[in-house]
Amino acid sequence: MRYLEAGKKHTVRFTLNGRVVEGDGEPRLLLSDFLRQTLGAFGTHVGCEHGSCGACTIQVDGKAVRSCLLYAVQVEGKTLNTVESLATPDGLNDLQAAMQKHHGLQCGFCTPGILMSLTQLRADEPDADEARIRDVLSGHICRCTGYDGIVKAALDVFGKV
Amino acid sequence: MKPAAFDYAQPDNLGEALALLAEKGEAARICAGGQSLGAMMNMRLATPEVLIDISDLAELQTIDVANGAIEIGAGVTQADLLAWPDLAEYQPLLAQMLPWVGHYQTRARGTVCGSLAHSDPSSELPLALALLGGDVFVRSQRGRRIIPAAEFQIGMMATAVAGDEMIVAARFPLARPGQKFAFEEVAQRHGDFAIVAIGAVGNSDGVRLGVGGVADTPGVIDLTWPVMDEALNDFAWALGGADDQHATARYRRELVRRIGRRVTDEVQNALS
Numbered sequence: 001m002r003y004l005e006a007g008k009k010h011t012v013r014f015t016l017n018g019r020v021v022e023g024d025g026e027p028r029l030l031l032s033d034f035l036r037q038t039l040g041a042f043g044t045h046v047g048c049e050h051g052s053c054g055a056c057t058i059q060v061d062g063k064a065v066r067s068c069l070l071y072a073v074q075v076e077g078k079t080l081n082t083v084e085s086l087a088t089p090d091g092l093n094d095l096q097a098a099m100q101k102h103h104g105l106q107c108g109f110c111t112p113g114i115l116m117s118l119t120q121l122r123a124d125e126p127d128a129d130e131a132r133i134r135d136v137l138s139g140h141i142c143r144c145t146g147y148d149g150i151v152k153a154a155l156d157v158f159g160k161v
Numbered sequence: 162m163k164p165a166a167f168d169y170a171q172p173d174n175l176g177e178a179l180a181l182l183a184e185k186g187e188a189a190r191i192c193a194g195g196q197s198l199g200a201m202m203n204m205r206l207a208t209p210e211v212l213i214d215i216s217d218l219a220e221l222q223t224i225d226v227a228n229g230a231i232e233i234g235a236g237v238t239q240a241d242l243l244a245w246p247d248l249a250e251y252q253p254l255l256a257q258m259l260p261w262v263g264h265y266q267t268r269a270r271g272t273v274c275g276s277l278a279h280s281d282p283s284s285e286l287p288l289a290l291a292l293l294g295g296d297v298f299v300r301s302q303r304g305r306r307i308i309p310a311a312e313f314q315i316g317m318m319a320t321a322v323a324g325d326e327m328i329v330a331a332r333f334p335l336a337r338p339g340q341k342f343a344f345e346e347v348a349q350r351h352g353d354f355a356i357v358a359i360g361a362v363g364n365s366d367g368v369r370l371g372v373g374g375v376a377d378t379p380g381v382i383d384l385t386w387p388v389m390d391e392a393l394n395d396f397a398w399a400l401g402g403a404d405d406q407h408a409t410a411r412y413r414r415e416l417v418r419r420i421g422r423r424v425t426d427e428v429q430n431a432l433s
Contacts (some may be wrong), residue, residue, distance in 0.1 A: 001169065051263075063269040065269050138352045
């Protein structure tokens with residue numbers, strides 16, 4: 001049994017955006033804080049910290065999940081992708097470019113989480129329709145756009161425009 | 162919004178989990194997906210000394226059909242069950258209700274049994290258990306118990322599971338020939354906690370309604386055909402909801418009457 005004591009730092013190692021990373025944290029350290037504060041990967045945003053707002057959504061082993069409802073010690077050996085995985089050496093990927101084109105963001109706070117949910121959805125359900133896209137987006141709160149621009153960007157990338 | 166300090170344990174098998182639970186008792190909490198418990202811990206509404214993570218235990222990742230029921234292991238996520246190809250055939254009500262449980266991103270980790278263990282009065286899976294009449298399987302070092310649905314939830318976010326026990330599986334009855342189902346929910350945002358959720362199971366004799374979001378525990382009533390408005394009104398008052406930040410008790414009663422009528426009619430139409 002793996003047993004990690006409170007109040008002590010434990011080494012965690014996992015694959016982040018194709019690269020093996022390592023850092024130390026107490027059991028109570030949220031994965032979202034480990035990414036930002038221990039590893040300095042600030043792409044993942046932190047909003048409500050109780051699983052409701054969706055800003056911290058990342059991919060863990062091929063699932064879109066809340067990084068504020070995971071502890072860093074839980075992802076030992078797993079494969080994670082964050083918004084930093086999306087852009088290519090040439091610039092924005094197609095989903096990011098579509099968000100820009102369709103005004104799918106204004107302040108950008110919710111955007112990293114939304115991009116990661118839509119990335120997972122595209123991998124699992126490339127034929128998702130507007131109803132399904134809206135259902136998935138219901139797990140995110142955006143206070144700027146009214147969601148229409150985000151939906152249009154997703155529909156564009158899913159080939160539904 | 163950070164959890165208090167805790168020891169983190171990742172047992173290699175169920176036996177190790179039960180031994181640790183027996184040793185630590187109420188100071189320990191089982192964590193499967195952590196989508197309710199994690200939020201509670203971040204808000205310091207739960208402060209376990211030891212968190213026992215069972216999410217990677219292979220022996221709990223099973224969905225089986227046996228003895229006229231679907232048996233769902235404690236490691237099975239809501240997304241796993243939703244993606245199970247036979248679900249709509251075996252139990253249409255679960256297939257209708259699961260998309261309302263949290264969000265795409267929380268269903269990916271949140272488990273069916275964890276939702277039962279948490280027993281939020283607004284959540285769909287405890288309502289499904291109360292409405293369909295299933296069982297909850299618990300284990301401890303003292304032995305095994307099967308808790309029938311009617312005895313499982315004993316109050317708001319309180320269950321009959323003892324401090325040294327853990328839920329290892331839940332059993333939902335298969336749909337029987339001639340049964341029809343309906344479900345509707347009103348929430349502030351799709352996937353948020355239900356203000357009122359109503360499921361209906363009917364056959365040629367009558368319909369059973371189950372209501373979540375109003376009382377501390379799901380409210381269930383059996384009605385015979387024809388279902389009159391007076392019966393729905395009496396049921397709405399009997400549930401005894403209260404005002405809170407989401408809705409007034411009066412609004413909830415109105416929702417029970419109206420949604421109760423809609424799901425009842427849907428079942429009746431499906432039967433005819």
